[in-house]
Amino acid sequence: MSWYFLTAMTAGVTIWCTHFIAILAYQLDAPASFHLSLTFASLIIAILGSTVGIVVAGTSGGGFRMALGGVIFGLAISAMHYTGMVAYRVQGVISWDLFYLFLSVVFATTLSVAALYLACRGGRFSALKMTGMMTAAILALHFTGMAAFQVTPLKVNSTYDNPAEYTLIALIVAGTALIIVLAALFSHFVENRTRNESIEELRKARDAAESASRAKSEFMSVLSHELRTPLTIVIGYATFMAKLKNHTSSKIGPDEIISAKHFENIGDQAELYGERIKSAGGHLLSIINDILDYTSMELNNLALNKAPFSARTLLDEVADQFQGMAREKGATLHVQSPDLTLIADRSRSLQILINLVGNALKFSKATEIHLRGRAVTDGFCFEVADNGSGIAPQNLERIFDAFTQVEDAEDRAEGGTGLGLAICKKLALGHGGDITVESTLGRGTTFTVMFPSPIAEAKAPVLSAAA
Incomplete structure (x- = not known):
């Protein structure tokens, strides 16, 4: 949202500077001055109107909202232009051609809608197309509006010159333009730094995700080995125990009597196999307990009995x-x-x-x-x-x-x-x-x-x- 406001403010001040730079080229053979309060008011109108128009078009979405934002933007720069013209005080008889006045407002709003449409649409060269369309809107507004402004100068001394007023407005415009340039440079540095920080954060996040994925893959590989080994031992010795009776019986001769010695041998073998099954089972249980412990801690279910x-x-x-x-x-x-x-x-x-x-x-x-x-x-x-x-x-x-x-x-x-x-x-x-x-x-x-x-x-x- 902050970038919308910065863009709108820059657009409003730039349009205002464009208007008054063009006014400096419009010099009549008559004394002229600028009403400073109205001149400042035209700047405020340009900034606020541009802000509202761009925010409405950029954040609301939809064709109607975009068109509404363009109309607001066009009306704002039109209001800025004619407020600036009212602030331009010339010693003469002023008349307005209503056709050109109305035409200038139509140009401003129509081309502003088109410019914001191109900006919101995106695509290749969209920013360049939007800039060209907005430039056309400003130029069409200004020069059509100036055609509507007709002045019949009063008779004055032919040697009359009024450099002070033009010098003042030139300094104001130059200062404002300098502020725009400095603000643009500052915004560029901030944006560049923010972008670099974002890229670095994304790179770290990517590396962390890749490292975590690799670690989990290695863990699954290790875990499969760790689980398979004790399970193989358990199954193997359990199989031996299941066949222990038949294995022992096969070694007894047809006429041999089963004695206590045979039972002791079977018991010794069963005890050995049982101990190895117990050891492998204990190892398997410790692995499972580790996994369950860590999972529980990850879910913040760690309970301490102090x-x-x-x-x-x-x-x-x-x-x-x-x-x-x-x-x-x-x-x-x-x-x-x-x-x-x-x-x-x-x-x-x-x-x-x-x-x-x-x-x-x-x-x-x-x-x-x-x-x-x-x-x-x-x-x-x-x-x-x-x-x-x-x-x-x-x-x-x-x-x-x-x-x-x-x-x-x-x-x-x-x-x-x-x-x-x-x-x-x-x-x-x-x-x-x-x-x-x-x-x-x-x-x-x-x-x-x-x-x-x-x-x-x-x-x-x-x-x-x-x-």
Whole structure:
């Protein structure tokens, strides 16, 4: 809408300048002056009339509205012209030819309607066609109107000259034209800057959409692999269990009596298969839980059950849970935390720490992993620090994005859906806190989880380590 007003204002002032520049060429052998109040009134009429006409034609839509806007525009510039002519005071007898006066108004309104029709219609060279038609309307109005203006000068001294009035109106017109040029340049710079910013925003939005689409495609590919692997294990071992009886019976001779040993063998095999099915099912359940968790958080359905719990006990529980994996990876877990009682969601806090420690063991190639808890000014924070391979600076900003994995091909063997850190981020934000990361390639990574949690009590720090 603002561009309609700017266009209309520019058109009105330009038409007004055109009229009075043409008046400067109309010099009679008689004293002449300009009534400044009426001259200014003609400028206001041009601006307001042009604004109303263009806004009506441009914003309302429809042929009738467009024609109405053109008529308003034509009548406005006609009113501006004849108000300007009334402001032109000449010492002589003035008469009007009504035919030319009426014809000038018809030219102005008809050609204005045509110009706005071409502008609203669009298409190739529409702006150029509209400009030509509007120019024709202004010229036809002015010179037909001047033909209707007839003056019989009174006798005056032949040496009479009246440069002051013409100089004044020339300065006014020149100043107005200068303002138009400056305003046009300013509008050009603003429009160019706005267009460039819009293009940049669209480019960023396009890149973000492409990145999100690519990440989701990669996620679906990874997810299909992650789901297929445990499902294949479950189906495979379930098939073995279904055929276990027949398989065992086929190994028994015709005269061999089934003994307790046979039952023990069947039981041992069933137990082994059951454990592997349980492990694969647990892995499958964790993947599904991650997806459901993230979906729920995206829908703002995150529910937190805040209650008091011991920070040190929580960290010890995490360390105990990863003892087996730490031994396999040749890593040592260290726990350092004062005995603080926090008020937060314990299960969600445990989920965050499990994700962070699990990632450190699977992807960092670290030999030392530190789990720390400490009080800070605004609450409490957990830290998970390792001395592993680190994360590249360009990846630090996107590791918390959903469906994103930045591991190399070697680490891809560890699996994962790319939702773990995204879930940690949302859980931390849900507590009113945040999660940040600092990393140096070849030296390690530190994740800090900040909770604005009330601290109930504090005792001396307790250190523990497990190989």
